[in-house]
Amino acid sequence: GENVEQHPSTLSVQEGDSAVIKCTYSDSASNYFPWYKQELGKRPQLIIDIRSNVGEKKDQRIAVTLNKTAKHFSLHITETQPEDSAVYFCAAKPGGTSYGKLTFGQGTILTVHP
Amino acid sequence: EAEVAQSPRYKITEKSQAVAFWCDPISGHATLYWYRQILGQGPELLVQFQDESVVDDSQLPKDRFSAERLKGVDSTLKIQPAELGDSAMYLCASSSGTDTQYFGPGTRLTVL
Numbered sequence: 644g645e646n647v648e649q650h651p652s653t654l655s656v657q658e659g660d661s662a663v664i665k666c667t668y669s670d671s672a673s674n675y676f677p678w679y680k681q682e683l684g685k686r687p688q689l690i691i692d693i694r695s696n697v698g699e700k701k702d703q704r705i706a707v708t709l710n711k712t713a714k715h716f717s718l719h720i721t722e723t724q725p726e727d728s729a730v731y732f733c734a735a736k737p738g739g740t741s742y743g744k745l746t747f748g749q750g751t752i753l754t755v756h757p
Numbered sequence: 758e759a760e761v762a763q764s765p766r767y768k769i770t771e772k773s774q775a776v777a778f779w780c781d782p783i784s785g786h787a788t789l790y791w792y793r794q795i796l797g798q799g800p801e802l803l804v805q806f807q808d809e810s811v812v813d814d815s816q817l818p819k820d821r822f823s824a825e826r827l828k829g830v831d832s833t834l835k836i837q838p839a840e841l842g843d844s845a846m847y848l849c850a851s852s853s854g855t856d857t858q859y860f861g862p863g864t865r866l867t868v869l
Binding site for chain 1: 761790797798799800801802805813848856857858859860861862863865
């Protein structure tokens with residue numbers, strides 16, 4: 644089955660700096676890669692996703708890049724703000740339909756210091 | 758904006774007792790998922806429904822866990838008997854037939 648590795652497990656940055664979280668996956672059949680943000684005690688919220696026919700996707704301060712050959716994808720947050728502090732999870736899934744298992748990474752605790 | 762609903766939000770029980778969690782997916786979403794999230798880890802899929810049918814329950818401990826979605830809408834996850842190691846957040850998610858999954862607020866289970 645799929646195995647998703649996420650690094651780093653914790654990340655501390657100053658407000659205004661950039662943050663990068665990296666994930667690798669093992670199953671070449673995976674072609675859908677979402678990122679979720681989970682604040683303490685709250686539900687995971689989808690913040691951005693990418694499919695394997697796209698190398699990069701950007702939404703304001705958040706971007707995701709995908710290298711399908713190397714089987715890794717990354718989340719980039721620019722101009723970080725204290726409200727970006729949360730746990731971030733990457734995931735991978737065979738795409739196209741709702742079938743197929745979404746496999747999550749272990750999570751990254753991001754702390755943005757004012 | 759429609760959201761996935763779950764209840765209860767918190768449940769404390771003693772080991773060997775039975776517990777049940779309820780999930781109401783976003784209206785019209787045919788696919789429903791139950792995940793377990795142990796503190797400090799990512800969610801792990803327990804069971805996936807397509808309408809009322811189970812399509813993946815490979816990670817569901819079937820000796821004590823059961824899940825049903827009788828009318829293909831809301832769903833119940835049951836644990837009987839609960840064990841100390843079952844303490845976790847139980848998340849429900851739903852999907853409209855695409856890749857995107859929307860999560861509910863979860864039920865935090867503590868087994869004493």
